[in-house]
Amino acid sequence: MYKIESKNVDFFYGSTQALKNINISIKPNTVTALIGPSGCGKSTYLRLFNRMNDLIDGTRIEGSICIDGEDIYAKGVNVDSLRKKVGMVFQKPNPFPKTIFENVAYGLRVNGITDKKFIEERVETSIKQVALWEEVKDKLKKSAFALSGGQQQRLCIARALAIQPSIILMDEPTSALDPISTSKIEELIYELKTKYTIVIVTHNMQQAGRVSDTTAFFYMGELIEHDNTKIIFTNPKIERTQNYITGRFG
Amino acid sequence: MSHLDIELQQLKTESIKMWSLVNLQLRKGKEALLKIDQDLAREVILSERRVNAYELKLDRDCENIFALFNPVAVDLRFVLAVLKINSNLERTGDIVEGIARFVMNVDHTFDTKLLEITRVVEMYTAANNMMESVLEAFEKEDTALARKIFKEDELLDDINIKANAIIALYVKDQPQNVVENALYLLSIIRKLERVGDQAKNMAEEIIFYIEAKVLKHRSKVEKAAE
Numbered sequence: 001m002y003k004i005e006s007k008n009v010d011f012f013y014g015s016t017q018a019l020k021n022i023n024i025s026i027k028p029n030t031v032t033a034l035i036g037p038s039g040c041g042k043s044t045y046l047r048l049f050n051r052m053n054d055l056i057d058g059t060r061i062e063g064s065i066c067i068d069g070e071d072i073y074a075k076g077v078n079v080d081s082l083r084k085k086v087g088m089v090f091q092k093p094n095p096f097p098k099t100i101f102e103n104v105a106y107g108l109r110v111n112g113i114t115d116k117k118f119i120e121e122r123v124e125t126s127i128k129q130v131a132l133w134e135e136v137k138d139k140l141k142k143s144a145f146a147l148s149g150g151q152q153q154r155l156c157i158a159r160a161l162a163i164q165p166s167i168i169l170m171d172e173p174t175s176a177l178d179p180i181s182t183s184k185i186e187e188l189i190y191e192l193k194t195k196y197t198i199v200i201v202t203h204n205m206q207q208a209g210r211v212s213d214t215t216a217f218f219y220m221g222e223l224i225e226h227d228n229t230k231i232i233f234t235n236p237k238i239e240r241t242q243n244y245i246t247g248r249f250g
Numbered sequence: 251m252s253h254l255d256i257e258l259q260q261l262k263t264e265s266i267k268m269w270s271l272v273n274l275q276l277r278k279g280k281e282a283l284l285k286i287d288q289d290l291a292r293e294v295i296l297s298e299r300r301v302n303a304y305e306l307k308l309d310r311d312c313e314n315i316f317a318l319f320n321p322v323a324v325d326l327r328f329v330l331a332v333l334k335i336n337s338n339l340e341r342t343g344d345i346v347e348g349i350a351r352f353v354m355n356v357d358h359t360f361d362t363k364l365l366e367i368t369r370v371v372e373m374y375t376a377a378n379n380m381m382e383s384v385l386e387a388f389e390k391e392d393t394a395l396a397r398k399i400f401k402e403d404e405l406l407d408d409i410n411i412k413a414n415a416i417i418a419l420y421v422k423d424q425p426q427n428v429v430e431n432a433l434y435l436l437s438i439i440r441k442l443e444r445v446g447d448q449a450k451n452m453a454e455e456i457i458f459y460i461e462a463k464v465l466k467h468r469s470k471v472e473k474a475a476e
Binding site: 235242 | 323
């Protein structure tokens with residue numbers, strides 16, 4: 001069964017159609033890269049998976065998006081539960097103005113968990129998962145803002161992992177980071193794949209090649225091609241995809 | 251034209267220069283062989299250094315493009331193809347040098363009858379034509395022309411297979427020097443057969459980079475069907 005399945009998805013900002021008839025099926029424990037020029041709809045599409053676009057007035061979706069076989073836009077869906085299942089990491093690291101520990105514990109606390117020991121264990125596991133533990137274990141009470149950009153981004157990933165989602169959405173997670181931090185995040189994505197299904201928006205073609213199993217190319221709100229990443233980067237079937245990835249785009 | 255396009259164009263231009271040099275070497279080798287022109291053979295041997303220098307330059311150019319431009323899709327296939335064609339050309343250069351060295355060692359011209367019965371001149375002309383055609387296919391990105399090479403290679407294979415029996419019969423009861431010359435000619439036939447194989451490999455690379463089809467190690471029937 002597919003982890004995420006979108007069927008005939010159209011999406012509108014007011015009267016402007018941002019996505020046209022998108023059909024993508026994503027298998028569990030895979031990394032899917034969404035690529036395309038700015039304004040092509042890839043981030044809009046990503047944000048549909050945890051209903052982040054609901055927060056924007058005047059938006060409308062048609063078609064269906066199923067996660068674990070259930071339509072997440074069906075009536076009666078609890079959006080909070082959905083977002084527990086679908087974590088998100090953004091372009092710029094956005095830690096809360098709290099301590100390192102409280103950043104990761106935040107999701108657990110807002111979900112009503114009060115068991116101190118449980119929270120401590122979960123925070124430690126999550127920070128270890130993002131390979132940040134050795135760097136922060138002695139300064140958990142310090143502000144998250146004291147960390148470097150790369151560390152902050154890994155902390156944000158730890159924060160997303162703490163509530164044990166099964167899907168992680170990443171919107172250009174390394175575009176604000178230096179090459180070393182970028183490679184750490186990429187390694188992390190590779191490791192996290194064994195437990196999570198990851199969808200990543202990236203402008204970095206090489207990054208899409210390095211981290212993803214499948215790549216979807218969007219252009220002007222349409223899905224042009226979705227295939228195995230190796231095929232997309234060696235022999236794409238559609239000329240427009242080739243023009244984009246080789247940098248010959250009009 | 252993007253920076254990468256300029257680099258790729260330069261790579262193509264350099265490859266064509268190397269290719270033209272190798273084809274020239276091959277033509278000179280033929281002339282040297284037919285006339286037992288040892289001066290010309292020496293010239294071929296000396297020019298082999300230029301072929302080697304081109305090989306090193308093209309290797310470096312490909313390495314730089316990989317490192318600096320991270321080519322993908324058709325660009326990646328093109329640089330990979332050039333890298334392999336570069337090796338094929340260098341090998342072809344070595345083969346021609348080998349032919350020229352035989353010419354240096356042969357003590358007098360080959361017997362016209364021997365040349366005739368082994369069809370070596372016909373073979374050499376076919377090898378030259380194949381190399382010219384495959385270069386043209388590369389220049390014009392013409393995969394139909396590249397595919398014709400596979401058929402042409404059959405002639406070289408045929409002449410090569412029959413050469414053993416023909417020469418064995420010819421050298422029977424012949425004096426030592428005639429036998430030696432005939433063996434040199436047999437070696438040359440072997441070498442020309444390998445030129446055909448190199449040309450065929452290069453044709454496969456051209457089809458690979460333009461059509462993304464891998465024809466290596468496929469039967470003739472399969473190649474014709476692709």
